[in-house]
Amino acid sequence: MNTESIIEKFKEKFNSDILEIVMxxxxxxxxxxxxxxxxxxxxxxxxxxxxxxIIASALHTKNGFEIHYHFSKDSVGLILNIHVILDxxxxxxESLSNMFNASNWIEREMHELLGINFLNHPxxxxxxxxxxxxxxxxxxxxxxx
Amino acid sequence: MSKKTLIPIGPYHPLQEEPExxxxxxxGEIVKDVKWETxxxxxxxxxxxxxxxxxxxxxxxxxxxxxxxxxxxFAFANAxxxxxxxxITNRTKYxxxxxxxxxxxHSHLLWVGLAGHFLGYNTVFMxxxxxxxxxxxxxxxxxxxxxxxxxxxVGGVRRDIEEIKIQVIQKVLDDIKKKTDLxxxxxxxxxxxxxxxxxxxxxxxxxxxxxxxxxxxxxxSGVAIDVRKDDxxxxxxxxxWKVITAEAxxxxxxxxxxxxxxxxxxxxxxxxxxxxxxxKEGEISVKVKEIPEGIGNGRAEAPRGExxxxxxxxxxxxxxxxxxxxxxxxxxxTFKKSCIGQxxxxxxxxxxxxxxxxxxxxxxxxxxxxxxxxxxxxxNELINESVKRTNELKxxxxxxx
Amino acid sequence: xxxxxxxxxxxxxxxxxxxxxxxxCDIEILDCLTPRHDLERFGILLVGSIRHAxxxxxxxxxxxxxxxxxxxxxxxxxxxxxxxxxxACGCTGGFFTDSYTFAGPVDKxxxxxxxxxxxxxxxxxxxxxxxxxVQNS
Numbered sequence: 001m002n003t004e005s006i007i008e009k010f011k012e013k014f015n016s017d018i019l020e021i022v023m024x025x026x027x028x029x030x031x032x033x034x035x036x037x038x039x040x041x042x043x044x045x046x047x048x049x050x051x052x053x054i055i056a057s058a059l060h061t062k063n064g065f066e067i068h069y070h071f072s073k074d075s076v077g078l079i080l081n082i083h084v085i086l087d088x089x090x091x092x093x094e095s096l097s098n099m100f101n102a103s104n105w106i107e108r109e110m111h112e113l114l115g116i117n118f119l120n121h122p123x124x125x126x127x128x129x130x131x132x133x134x135x136x137x138x139x140x141x142x143x144x145x
Numbered sequence: 146m147s148k149k150t151l152i153p154i155g156p157y158h159p160l161q162e163e164p165e166x167x168x169x170x171x172x173g174e175i176v177k178d179v180k181w182e183t184x185x186x187x188x189x190x191x192x193x194x195x196x197x198x199x200x201x202x203x204x205x206x207x208x209x210x211x212x213x214x215x216x217x218x219f220a221f222a223n224a225x226x227x228x229x230x231x232x233i234t235n236r237t238k239y240x241x242x243x244x245x246x247x248x249x250x251h252s253h254l255l256w257v258g259l260a261g262h263f264l265g266y267n268t269v270f271m272x273x274x275x276x277x278x279x280x281x282x283x284x285x286x287x288x289x290x291x292x293x294x295x296x297x298x299v300g301g302v303r304r305d306i307e308e309i310k311i312q313v314i315q316k317v318l319d320d321i322k323k324k325t326d327l328x329x330x331x332x333x334x335x336x337x338x339x340x341x342x343x344x345x346x347x348x349x350x351x352x353x354x355x356x357x358x359x360x361x362x363x364x365x366s367g368v369a370i371d372v373r374k375d376d377x378x379x380x381x382x383x384x385x386w387k388v389i390t391a392e393a394x395x396x397x398x399x400x401x402x403x404x405x406x407x408x409x410x411x412x413x414x415x416x417x418x419x420x421x422x423x424x425k426e427g428e429i430s431v432k433v434k435e436i437p438e439g440i441g442n443g444r445a446e447a448p449r450g451e452x453x454x455x456x457x458x459x460x461x462x463x464x465x466x467x468x469x470x471x472x473x474x475x476x477x478x479t480f481k482k483s484c485i486g487q488x489x490x491x492x493x494x495x496x497x498x499x500x501x502x503x504x505x506x507x508x509x510x511x512x513x514x515x516x517x518x519x520x521x522x523x524x525n526e527l528i529n530e531s532v533k534r535t536n537e538l539k540x541x542x543x544x545x546x
Numbered sequence: 547x548x549x550x551x552x553x554x555x556x557x558x559x560x561x562x563x564x565x566x567x568x569x570x571c572d573i574e575i576l577d578c579l580t581p582r583h584d585l586e587r588f589g590i591l592l593v594g595s596i597r598h599a600x601x602x603x604x605x606x607x608x609x610x611x612x613x614x615x616x617x618x619x620x621x622x623x624x625x626x627x628x629x630x631x632x633x634a635c636g637c638t639g640g641f642f643t644d645s646y647t648f649a650g651p652v653d654k655x656x657x658x659x660x661x662x663x664x665x666x667x668x669x670x671x672x673x674x675x676x677x678x679x680v681q682n683s
Contacts, residue, residue, distance in 0.1 A: 030440065052357055055468070055470040057468035068440075102356055
């Protein structure tokens with residue numbers, strides 16, 4: 001199993017949801033996808049293709065709120081970034097934490113730092129903001145003119 | 146009717162060092178649920194990163210965690226060098242790997258000491274920390290500081306390891322090998338330690354995969370993942386070494402993996418020192434013009450597992466976004482699984498076995514409801530419970546011999 | 547030499563409060579107890595409760611969540627108590643003064659008697675700091 005065959009299989013399954021593929025080299029690939037496909041993509045990567053969920057990085061840009069879900073295929077050293085762009089006024093996406101526990105904490109953290117809503121999260125409670133900053137304040141958001 | 150009692154560990158327990166509040170909900174002697182309260186250590190590092198230059202960020206990420214002090218700059222350097230497609234020299238690779246492995250040795254020795262303390266073996270604590278001192282002296286010789294070495298920069302390292310230092314390192318390593326034999330023998334052959342740690346705090350392979358756990362915590366349950374082998378960087382593909390795993394997934398397996406990894410680290414450093422002798426002195430950095438626009442995923446194997454840095458650059462002097470994930474972030478979450486169903490006297494050693502580096506992670510704030518009928522046991526008393534159990538076991542086992 | 551000063555010249559009991567820190571200073575403080583530096587031969591002990599302590603060691607940049615706890619710990623301490631701020635973060639906030647959770651260096655929250663700068667300060671520096679403090683009191 002090498003990177004090419006993994007990506008070919010992925011493209012077959014999710015052709016209609018893929019917006020863009022950027023292949024930096026054999027070990028670093030970024031695939032931009034539609035946000036509503038995230039549950040099926042994560043289920044395929046975690047359960048069928050044997051990827052491990054590393055972490056998710058969220059950022060605030062002029063396009064809106066972007067999230068990179070980082071998955072690792074340890075046998076070939078591949079990091080696959082699943083990149084989604086969310087609406088800037090009402091950022092929300094389905095939570096992955098009902099599928100596996102690895103994303104539980106980071107989704108809560110992204111919610112506190114950027115205000116992204118994770119739908120159906122099993123316990124979207126405070127993670128680090130208690131006593132540190134107020135409700136409705138999102139420290140990692142930026143001001144765009 | 147069974148009473149639920151609430152037993153907090155922390156927040157300012159002298160030997161857990163960092164503030165973290167674990168609340169154990171117990172039914173008699175057995176732990177039924179774990180909730181934790183964090184937020185004590187959040188320093189806003191990711192936001193700070195966005196206002197510092199790439200060179201300054203190396204000093205910032207070093208201070209995320211004192212024990213894995215070189216792993217964060219390592220992963221960050223990998224990420225930035227990936228964005229800019231920088232090829233580092235062989236000498237840089239060897240020096241970086243030497244620093245990474247020396248750190249692994251001192252971190253595992255620190256862990257052995259703390260685990261010994263939690264079990265009630267204070268002598269192990271004192272010995273392990275005494276044997277750490279020569280490693281810290283080596284760091285002081287190489288970099289000028291015992292911790293926070295400031296050795297990394299984009300495209301290279303900041304100080305060289307010359308011929309005379311190589312000889313000193315070799316001598317100290319020979320000494321450490323003997324001391325590691327002593328410690329391994331003392332810990333691995335002791336029947337009381339077997340009784341206290343075998344079958345305690347078990348994590349199955351499925352648990353590891355579900356939580357995405359990494360490092361010795363994962364390798365002790367048979368999941369053979371190690372960034373140095375899976376996604377090789379620096380000098381690791383240039384030397385011979387093997388990934389240490391165990392099958393049982395309990396505290397004993399985790400201790401075994403860490404102790405045996407120290408031998409592999411010593412071997413890697415010796416091979417890197419040989420490699421250094423073949424490379425030209427002084428070639429420790431390459432010229433870096435600018436960091437272009439792009440995305441970098443950098444990772445490194447810290448003593449506790451995989452450190453991951455995501456850097457997005459827009460061509461300016463500071464990153465647009467710098468996401469840091471330390472191994473303890475995913476490993477500490479497994480504590481819930483490994484602690485529930487154990488007795489309270491085993492709770493501290495189950496927690497210590499994950500080797501939580503709290504300052505790498507952040508503590509979470511989780512609201513909890515206080516059950517009525519509460520007997521509060523503070524952190525010292527919890528350790529005393531653990532020590533009491535060790536003493537009981539000692540009596541039973543010694544009387545059978 | 548008054549009665550209070552006479553008492554302080556004997557074995558000091560030390561309580562350690564770690565704020566939002568990277569742990570380097572915490573480990574160097576613990577290192578003072580290990581065989582190479584061995585503070586216990588002077589009778590200096592690390593205690594588990596502030597109510598038994600003569601000296602309060604504070605390190606780490608204090609974030610908003612820790613601030614109340616620091617004030618609480620200081621109020622619970624039996625007076626007179628010596629407060630020592632350890633490390634760059636304890637003395638001035640170090641790297642983290644610009645952060646959105648920074649709640650001021652230690653001396654803006656509780657009165658401090660001595661500062662031991664360094665990142666981290668070596669165990670020798672910490673010991674020298676405590677001894678200077680006792681001699682000058």
